[in-house]
Amino acid sequence: MLAALFHILIFPGLLFLMAYSLFFDFVDRKIYARLQNRTGPRWYQPLADFLKLLGKETIIPDHAAKKIFTFLPIVSMAAIAAAYLYIPLFLPESLYPFDGDLIVVLYLLTIPTVCFFLAGWFSTSVFATIGAVRTLTQLFSYEVPLFMALLAPALLADTWSLSGITAYYSQHPFYLLLNIPAFLVAIIACQGKLDRVPFDLSEAETELASGTFVEYSGRYYAIFRLAIDCELVVVSSLIAAVYLPMHSDSLLLGIVIYVLETLLILFILALIRTIMARIRIEQMVVLCWKYLTPIALLQIIANLLLKGVL
């Protein structure tokens, strides 16, 4: 019981996730800055931002639905932290593995996006509403290719559990190369999931102020920001677990491998963020449905055929 609480709340659960996400945010901003030939933020910058927001006055707009408005940041944070528990991080198995945890993780990761939509919707500000509608449009375009791309390797491994995928691919490491198209699709689609350039349409600072979060301030905005950072960690861990399942039985080595893998994925994500500009919403829908979905579909068909052959 105590051990379970320790795992869930401290390591590798909530507290570790928060600390690692602040570090991740720093690395992300630093890479972004260095690629733009800037010095970039100091290492404690995300922590300072978080503390400052915690101490600021919290304003709730008169027209907003107060209960939901204050509830949403916590729900999204909780969903993300729950998803983190089911991903194998340092050891070949996650904390609570069961058959089908891949699907559960994917759906838990949808909850924050829905929360962002509701947050914008219930702020009843024009900017926030437009941002909210865009969040939903985005959800409908990237979700399908992202899910298909993440399920393709699982199909080849003939299991719906993340630990099963790890076990299968550590026996046949070369089969990982077959999943490269799906990996690329997932990397592009998860930029949409994470609201990052080129798909940061719902936040679009120049046109929508800050989109969905326009009315959020102080504590609630701090939790939302933390949730977004944690989502970045969880999604990179998920991609690492599905496409680069390299784990070792010793905890220490496992941690090193985990950090290196996730930083590699973060580097790719930051690179995309730097070299791209924001695209329009209909361009995003076209990109996702016309190009990413067919590639992911082809990958699934190929994996199904291969499974018969291999």
Add this chain to the structure above:
Amino acid sequence: MTKTFMERAVDWGRRKSPWIIHFNAGACNGCDIEVVDALTPRFDLERLGMLQQGTPRHADVLVCTGAVTLQTRDRLKQIYNQMPEPKFVIAVGSCACSGGIFDGCYCINGGVDSVVPVDAYLPGCAARPEAIIDVVNKLLKKWEEKQKEE
């Protein structure tokens, strides 16, 4: 009154992460160019923790340029009221400090301090980006010292 650990941590955070929002109250655009200049990679405000925010709800420092016209007067007041406490206002440029060359014009209300309380004045036509960075830094330093005395 001694402060708890959490209060001191929050004070530290405030000092290290001033987020700014830029508002043009009727500038000739000269000062705005300089503010934007201060945000470009050459000066890199992020290394000091400053970020530009799109909405007043997230901002700590209102960087206001230009003399306040009758048109923008109410908007400036509204934006100021939308910012959560603690908040600071910096008047950038001679026009924002006093009305500058536009002072006395039929459509001008006066400097920024004729509408909202101003914490720091930065004269110059136009104010240099180095000066803008410096004024934010000095403002927070002064605020920090005041916080320590309390």
